[in-house]
Amino acid sequence: MTEMVTLRVNGREHPCRAGIATTLLTVLRDQCELPGTKRGCNQGVCGACSVLVGGKPVRACLTLATDCEDREVTTIEGVGTPARPNAVQQALIDTGAVQCGFCTPGMVIAATALLEEHPDADIETIRQGLSSNLCRCSGYRKIVEAVSLAARRTAS
Amino acid sequence: MMTQTMIAPETLEDALAAMHAEPGSMALAGGATLVAMMNAGLVEPNSLVALRHVDTLRGTRQLDDGGIELGAMRRHRETALETPFKDGQTVLSYAASQIANPTVRNMGTLGGSIAFNDPGADYPAALVAANATILIVGATGTREVSAEAFFVDWYTTALEAGELVAGVRVPAALVGSIGHYEKLARIAGDFAVASVALQVTWSGDSIAAARIAIGGSGPTPLHLAEADDMLIGTGADSDALSKAGLLLAQAADPVDDVRASADYRRKVIPRLLAKAMREIAPAREAA
Amino acid sequence: MKFEDSFVVAASPANVWRAITDPGVIASCLPGCEDIEALSPTSYRAGIRVEVGPIKATFRVEVELTDQDMPNFVRCITKGEEGTRASMLQATSELTLRDIDGASTEVAYDSDVSVTGRLGKFGLGVMKKKAESLGCTFAENFRVQVEAA
Numbered sequence: 001m002t003e004m005v006t007l008r009v010n011g012r013e014h015p016c017r018a019g020i021a022t023t024l025l026t027v028l029r030d031q032c033e034l035p036g037t038k039r040g041c042n043q044g045v046c047g048a049c050s051v052l053v054g055g056k057p058v059r060a061c062l063t064l065a066t067d068c069e070d071r072e073v074t075t076i077e078g079v080g081t082p083a084r085p086n087a088v089q090q091a092l093i094d095t096g097a098v099q100c101g102f103c104t105p106g107m108v109i110a111a112t113a114l115l116e117e118h119p120d121a122d123i124e125t126i127r128q129g130l131s132s133n134l135c136r137c138s139g140y141r142k143i144v145e146a147v148s149l150a151a152r153r154t155a156s
Numbered sequence: 157m158m159t160q161t162m163i164a165p166e167t168l169e170d171a172l173a174a175m176h177a178e179p180g181s182m183a184l185a186g187g188a189t190l191v192a193m194m195n196a197g198l199v200e201p202n203s204l205v206a207l208r209h210v211d212t213l214r215g216t217r218q219l220d221d222g223g224i225e226l227g228a229m230r231r232h233r234e235t236a237l238e239t240p241f242k243d244g245q246t247v248l249s250y251a252a253s254q255i256a257n258p259t260v261r262n263m264g265t266l267g268g269s270i271a272f273n274d275p276g277a278d279y280p281a282a283l284v285a286a287n288a289t290i291l292i293v294g295a296t297g298t299r300e301v302s303a304e305a306f307f308v309d310w311y312t313t314a315l316e317a318g319e320l321v322a323g324v325r326v327p328a329a330l331v332g333s334i335g336h337y338e339k340l341a342r343i344a345g346d347f348a349v350a351s352v353a354l355q356v357t358w359s360g361d362s363i364a365a366a367r368i369a370i371g372g373s374g375p376t377p378l379h380l381a382e383a384d385d386m387l388i389g390t391g392a393d394s395d396a397l398s399k400a401g402l403l404l405a406q407a408a409d410p411v412d413d414v415r416a417s418a419d420y421r422r423k424v425i426p427r428l429l430a431k432a433m434r435e436i437a438p439a440r441e442a443a
Numbered sequence: 444m445k446f447e448d449s450f451v452v453a454a455s456p457a458n459v460w461r462a463i464t465d466p467g468v469i470a471s472c473l474p475g476c477e478d479i480e481a482l483s484p485t486s487y488r489a490g491i492r493v494e495v496g497p498i499k500a501t502f503r504v505e506v507e508l509t510d511q512d513m514p515n516f517v518r519c520i521t522k523g524e525e526g527t528r529a530s531m532l533q534a535t536s537e538l539t540l541r542d543i544d545g546a547s548t549e550v551a552y553d554s555d556v557s558v559t560g561r562l563g564k565f566g567l568g569v570m571k572k573k574a575e576s577l578g579c580t581f582a583e584n585f586r587v588q589v590e591a592a
């Protein structure tokens with residue numbers, strides 16, 4: 001049995017159909033036409049599906065769509081665009097920190113939330129902050145470097 | 157066809173009524189475990205009662221006697237970073253800060269973790285070491301169960317059908333006591349292979365009081381008053397530690413699984429205990 | 444998963460044999476075993492309900508006694524599926540009875556069980572612990588029932 005839910009994603013309303021077990025991840029990808037959020041493990045482990053809910057990073061694969069009606073959701077599509085990347089996205093490009101790119105949307109979400117909270121994050125804080133996200137290409141060094149660059153750029 | 161609904165009550169009374177109205181209802185807290193199980197097809201609840209809107213489950217309350225009550229919907233992040241624990245009560249913030257990773261700590265809750273009682277979870281042993289009391293609400297009223305009695309068996313607690321965890325009361329720890337949680341995991345953010353939660357009070361060069369609970373090593377956290385007693389009056393020398401550690405290891409009933417064999421878990425318990433004692437040495441000198 | 448254990452019943456091997464090859468007795472001693480039904484003298488069908496915390500499952504199994512050496516030895520093969528979902532259970536079990544003194548019998552069991560599908564994803568370590576405690580409960584119930592008979 002499915003019901004109608006209206007989600008607010010990246011500032012826009014999306015009417016969706018969701019059953020009791022339908023996750024936010026499924027709805028974002030299949031109904032909101034926002035496939036930037038990736039499905040890796042579907043078990044909360046990898047972080048590829050990270051999105052911001054009420055400004056805080058959560059796993060979209062562990063969040064039920066019907067439990068999001070009153071919450072503001074921000075996906076990778078909402079933090080920056082190819083024309084106007086946010087500081088983290090720009091730094092990832094400049095550092096060459098993207099390999100296959102599968103983990104990148106989740107990394108950007110986690111790093112964006114981290115810098116929001118700790119604009120002057122040092123390397124240790126960045127490593128801790130990104131520990132929620134796995135990169136199967138194991139490009140961690142470059143990713144940490146990029147986020148550190150973004151932090152320094154934002155500070156100056 | 158079963159009615160499959162998500163109910164989002166704003167009061168505890170409405171939440172309990174909703175649990176009651178639909179047999180087979182499950183509480184939804186952070187979803188970090190429940191939704192993962194639904195994704196894997198392990199549980200198929202016909203109705204969910206989301207506890208997120210019940211404000212009274214979210215706060216903390218400082219008690220006059222130095223105790224603290226934590227609501228069931230406290231996120232791990234809040235317990236780790238934003239709770240004014242004192243003395244040995246800090247065993248809980250140490251445990252909470254080692255659960256999973258920052259994102260999951262934004263989602264998962266105290267109540268969800270203890271209601272599920274995963275043998276590798278971090279709160280159960282920490283709550284037993286802190287001698288906490290679990291506050292339970294049901295259709296017929298409230299009741300309190302010591303953490304030691306709350307964890308009953310693998311993934312099983314003292315909760316009856318339709319009951320909810322309302323919160324946890326952490327009593328004041330002895331003045332000057334030190335709390336610590338030592339976790340062994342394959343990688344940071346994984347469930348514990350085994351863990352040691354403790355509260356220790358020193359008097360000069362010897363231990364005046366100790367409460368040790370072992371996690372990840374059986375259906376419930378393991379606490380033996382006998383093992384606590386073996387440390388009292390000693391200077392936590394390696395002899396006393398290995399005696400207490402061995403006693404605990406013998407009483408443990410760990411699983412063989414992907415994380416570690418049962419034998420390995422037993423071997424590691426005395427070493428984790430010794431390590432925990434070494435880790436608190438600086439806190440002891442500062443005290 | 445392999446299980447091995449033994450227990451002693453204060454009854455003759457013949458009496459233990461009669462009980463242990465009687466599906467009705469087995470069903471009444473095994474917690475969670477329901478709707479047992481004989482298909483032939485050497486095979487039966489049953490439901491087995493297992494619960495680990497919030498995870499609940501009922502397997503429909505068929506048990507076939509493939510070898511018997513009365514009153515010393517039975518081997519059986521158990522195969523089953525869980526409801527409409529995707530878990531399969533397969534087990535080969537052997538029971539050996541040993542006469543101790545004519546009035547008491549040691550029952551040794553040795554079982555190799557595999558679970559695949561959704562339940563296989565769940566921690567098998569804990570499943571094994573659950574199954575072991577089920578084995579102990581069965582042994583105790585069986586002992587009490589046969590000794591009372």
Ligand SMILES: Cc1cc2nc3c(=O)[nH]c(=O)nc-3n(C[C@H](O)[C@H](O)[C@H](O)COP(=O)(O)OP(=O)(O)OC[C@H]3O[C@@H](n4cnc5c(N)ncnc54)[C@H](O)[C@@H]3O)c2cc1C
Nearest residue numbers: 044185186187188189190256264265267268271277278321
């Ligand atoms: C990748 C990952 C890694 C993890 N690592 C760890 C770890 O290292 N250590 C650790 O301890 N945990 C770990 N966890 C588990 C995490 O802590 C979960 O958040 C927690 O176990 C469940 O909390 P929840 O609030 O998400 O509960 P939910 O998933 O919402 O619910 C869990 C269960 O509890 C019931 N429930 C929830 N609230 C209540 C209540 N108030 N009263 C009664 N029943 C209730 C639900 O019905 C359900 O059965 C990990 C989880 C993930 C996804």
Ligand code: FES
Nearest residue numbers: 040041042047061
């Ligand atoms: S897909 Fe959500 S954490 Fe892996």
Ligand code: FES
Nearest residue numbers: 101103135136137
């Ligand atoms: S770039 Fe490939 S997974 Fe991270």
